[in-house]
Every structure is written in structure tokens, then in C-alpha cells.
Amino acid sequence: MNRRALLGAAAAATPAALATPALAQSNPEVRWRISSAFPRNLDVLFGTGENIAKRVAALTDNRFQIRFFPAGEIVPGFQVLDAVQGGTLEGGHTPVYYYTGKDPSFAFFTAMPFGLNARQNLAWMQYGGGNELAAELFRDYNIVGFPAGDTGAQMGGWFRNEIKSLDDLKGLKFRIAGLAGEVFQRLGAVPTQIAAADIYPSLERGTLDAVEFVGPHDDEKLGFVRVARNYYAPGFWEAGAHLHLILGQRAFEALPAAYKAALEVACGEANSDMLARYDHLNPQALRRLVAAGAQLRFWPRDIMQAAWREAHGLYDEMSSRNERFKKIWTAYRAYRDEEYQWFRVAESSFDNFAFPAAAQAR
Numbered sequence: 001m002n003r004r005a006l007l008g009a010a011a012a013a014t015p016a017a018l019a020t021p022a023l024a025q026s027n028p029e030v031r032w033r034i035s036s037a038f039p040r041n042l043d044v045l046f047g048t049g050e051n052i053a054k055r056v057a058a059l060t061d062n063r064f065q066i067r068f069f070p071a072g073e074i075v076p077g078f079q080v081l082d083a084v085q086g087g088t089l090e091g092g093h094t095p096v097y098y099y100t101g102k103d104p105s106f107a108f109f110t111a112m113p114f115g116l117n118a119r120q121n122l123a124w125m126q127y128g129g130g131n132e133l134a135a136e137l138f139r140d141y142n143i144v145g146f147p148a149g150d151t152g153a154q155m156g157g158w159f160r161n162e163i164k165s166l167d168d169l170k171g172l173k174f175r176i177a178g179l180a181g182e183v184f185q186r187l188g189a190v191p192t193q194i195a196a197a198d199i200y201p202s203l204e205r206g207t208l209d210a211v212e213f214v215g216p217h218d219d220e221k222l223g224f225v226r227v228a229r230n231y232y233a234p235g236f237w238e239a240g241a242h243l244h245l246i247l248g249q250r251a252f253e254a255l256p257a258a259y260k261a262a263l264e265v266a267c268g269e270a271n272s273d274m275l276a277r278y279d280h281l282n283p284q285a286l287r288r289l290v291a292a293g294a295q296l297r298f299w300p301r302d303i304m305q306a307a308w309r310e311a312h313g314l315y316d317e318m319s320s321r322n323e324r325f326k327k328i329w330t331a332y333r334a335y336r337d338e339e340y341q342w343f344r345v346a347e348s349s350f351d352n353f354a355f356p357a358a359a360q361a362r
Contacts (some may be wrong), residue, residue, distance in 0.1 A: 027256055030064045034245075037077040037094035039197050040070040042218055044281070045243075048149045048274045049093035052245060055266035056259075064259045068093075077195040084248050085141055091247040093148060097178035098193070102141070104318050105325045107179045108332055109134045109145070111241040113311040115332070118150040118240030118275055120339040125242070128335045133328050134244075144252045146267035149243040149274035152282075156232035156299060157212030158203070158224040163232065163299070166306055175199055175211040179314065180237030186310040187303075196222070203227050214241075216285035217278060231294040236304060237311075243274070 034053065038045040053066035071077035080092030081099050097110035108115075109130070116124055124130040125147050138145045157176070163169065170188040174181075181191030194202060202208045204227050211228070212235060213219055225231070245267050252260065290296060315333075319326035 027060065027063050027258060030255065030259065032064075032066045032090040032251070033069065033074065034066050034091040034093060035069045035074050035080050035083065035089050036071055037080050037092065037098065037195075038071050039077075041221055042196060043221075044217065044274060044277050045149075045214070046070055048243070048270050049245075051273065052093070052148060052263075052266045052270050055269060056262045059262035059265060060259055064255075064262060066091075071195065072197065077197075078193075081141065081143070081246060084143055084246055087248060087250075089248075090251040091245060093243060093245050095177070095241060096145070096244050096246065097241075100179060103137065103324065104179060104322060105137050105328055108328050109137075109147075109242060109244065111178060111238040112332070113178075113180050113183050113237035114308055115239060116336055116339060117343075118152045118242075120336070120343070121150065121240045121242055122147070122271060123339070124332070124335050129331060133331065137324065137328075138246070139249070142249045143246045144249050145244040145246045146264055147242055148245040148267040148270045150271060151214050151238070151241045151243075152275050152278050153215075154235035154238040154241060155212065155215045155219065156235045157210055158219065158228035159210040159230040159232060160228045161209070162230050162295075162297065163303070165300065166303060169303070173207065173209045175202065175208050176237070177212075178237065179311075182314055183237065183307055183311045186314065187306060200224065200227070215278060215282050216289055217281040220285045220289055225289050225292050225294045229293055229295050230297055231289065232297050232299055234299070236299070236307060245270075 034049065036046050036049045040046050049068050053068045056064050056066055071080075074089065075083040077094075078098050080089070080094045081096070081102075083089045084092050095110040097107045099106045109125075111121075115121075121130075125134070131147070134145055157174070159172075161168065166187060169184065172184075172189040174184055174189045174191050175194055176184060176191050177193050181193060184191050192208070196213065199208075199211050199213060200222050203211050203224065211224060213222060213224075215235075219225075219231075245263070247263070252263075255263075286296075315325075315329050319329050
């Protein structure tokens with residue numbers, strides 16, 4: 001997709017429509033339905049999709065209207081892709097790694113264990129070939145996708161009992177999404193993926209021993225601290241978790257160029273806005289959670305090292321079975337390793353000094 005052409009079309013269409021109202025006939029009224037993968041009470045995740053709909057309306061003089069629905073109102077959160085593919089909905093706002101059961105390659109475009117962080121992810125998608133690789137995958141499912149939000153680095157989850165060694169993972173019933181579940185399975189845990197609305201009841205009933213979701217702001221809303229007190233960091237399987245606005249290919253191609261551009265602009269704004277909101281809200285929520293009894297803990301180094309080995313072993317195995325996965329992993333890994341080297345020079349060296357220094361100065 002030619003970004004400059006689309007943005008040029010939007011810029012050209014807006015003044016023309018203002019100067020010559022008769023040209024509005026070339027910009028028809030369009031009504032779409034799009035579903036979130038998340039419930040309404042998760043205000044950042046759900047609210048980002050609402051903001052996209054509002055921005056598209058504003059950019060098109062309210063001629064392109066999107067009704068945005070929470071998970072479960074039209075389709076369950078994990079069935080958004082199927083609904084878009086089948087034409088039940090024109091679009092969905094979702095992490096595409098929910099669909100690794102269809103193809104594990106979907107994970108690359110949300111989050112990989114020991115993968116790219118939010119900034120690196122954005123660089124890879126926009127300039128490192130990630131968007132082009134995603135488009136190849138999405139075409140096979142008759143969808144078009146725009147990156148539309150990132151959570152930043154996530155937390156490692158809530159556990160009833162402290163995790164001191166690899167032995168403590170054996171048989172652990174753990175709600176976890178994406179390929180991270182397969183990594184934890186290789187470490188001895190029993191992973192399961194369930195939708196946001198069902199996580200707390202499962203933890204409360206004891207169906208689960210541990211859960212991970214996003215981070216302090218969302219985790220506080222979902223009430224996990226009332227049941228499991230041990231709160232782990234980091235979520236090494238989600239150093240930066242991207243969401244996409246996925247659209248039915250036929251519905252998208254039928255849009256005027258200016259409307260396509262409006263969608264792209266709105267999604268680009270959503271990328272920075274979601275990350276900024278989480279970076280603003282998470283520190284405040286973390287303080288409240290600790291005050292409510294959360295025990296902040298960090299993964300033991302031997303678990304992190306074992307998870308690194310198992311993750312890369314999993315990627316090698318998947319590459320041997322899936323040519324698309326192999327192609328993307330080869331490109332992704334090379335890009336990741338170069339980004340890691342750069343971030344070690346400037347970002348990490350600054351962080352490793354300044355963050356502890358600020359804590360000691362208090």
C-alpha cells in the first residue's frame with residue numbers, strides 16, 4: 001500500500017470537499033461495524049478502537065461512520081478474525097497473535113517471547129519490512145491490517161504462590177496468550193488461553209493457578225490482586241505487544257482513497273496514543289496495587305535463561321515445519337539482534353544508571 005498516495009488523496013479530498021460541496025457525492029456515506037477483542041471496561045484497549053472510529057469520522061466530515069462494539073456483543077473476543085473473514089463485520093481491533101492456531105506466523109505481528117520492544121516493533125513494521133510480511137500473511141485470510149496500538153512491555157503475571165525455581169512451574173495452570181504458552185508448556189506448565197472477561201472467575205475458582213494479562217492499569221481493573229498476590233516482572237514474552245485494525249479485504253478495497261487514508265492516519269495516531277496512555281497510567285496503578293497487597297517480584301535468572309533456550313528451540317522447530325514462519329523468523333531475528341545491539345549502546349546504558357540512581361536519591 002502506497003502511504004504517500006493515500007495521505008495525498010486525503011489531503012486533496014478535504015479542501016476540495018470544503019470548497020465544492022457538490023463533490024461530496026464522490027465521498028459516499030459509509031456505515032461499518034467493527035468489534036474489539038476486549039470488553040468495554042478495559043478503557044485503554046477498548047477505548048483505542050473507539051478513538052479510531054471517532055477520528056475516521058472527523059477526517060471524513062462524518063461521512064464514514066464506524067460503530068465500535070465490545071467483545072461479546074456481536075462476536076466473542078477470540079472470534080474477531082473469523083467474523084471479519086466471513087463478512088459478519090467489516091473489521092476488528094485485536095492482537096493477531098490470538099490466531100496462532102491458524103498460523104504461528106501471526107505471533108510476529110503482536111509479540112514474540114524475547115522479541116522486539118514497542119519502539120523496535122514500530123521500526124520493524126514501518127521501515128524493516130514487517131508491514132510487507134504481515135500483508136502477505138493477511139492476504140491469505142482475505143484481510144488488510146494496520147498496526148493500531150502497542151501496550152509497551154507487559155508484566156509477567158499474577159501467581160498464587162511464589163515462583164522460586166523451574167520446579168515451581170511444573171503442572172502450573174497458567175492463562176497466557178500467543179506462543180508464550182508453548183514456551184511455558186516446554187517448561188512444564190499447563191497453559192491455556194481464555195478471554196479477558198473469563199480470567200478472574202477462573203482464577204477465583206482455582207481453575208487457574210496464575211494469569212497474565214497486560215500490566216498494572218488493566219490488571220487492577222480486573223481485580224487479580226484480590227486472589228493472587230505475587231506479581232511478576234517482566235513479561236519477557238511481550239516486550240511490546242502490538243494490536244491491529246484488521247479489515248475485510250473486499251470492504252476495504254471498496255472505499256474511496258480518502259477513506260482508506262483516514263483509516264491509516266487514525267491507526268497511526270492510535271499507535272502513539274495507546275503507548276503514551278499506558279506509560280502514564282501504569283505507574284499510578286502499580287503503586288495502588290502494591291498498597292493493596294501485591295508482592296512485586298522478578299523472574300529468577302535461571303527461569304529466564306531456560307525460557308530463552310526453549311523459545312529459540314521452538315522457533316527452530318516451527319521453522320522446520322512452516323516455510324512462512326521460517327521466512328519471517330529469519331528476517332525478524334536479524335532485525336531484532338541489530339536493534340538489541342543499538343539499544344545496549346544508548347538506551348540500556350542510560351537506563352541501567354539513571355533508574356537506580358533516581359531510586360537511591362529518594
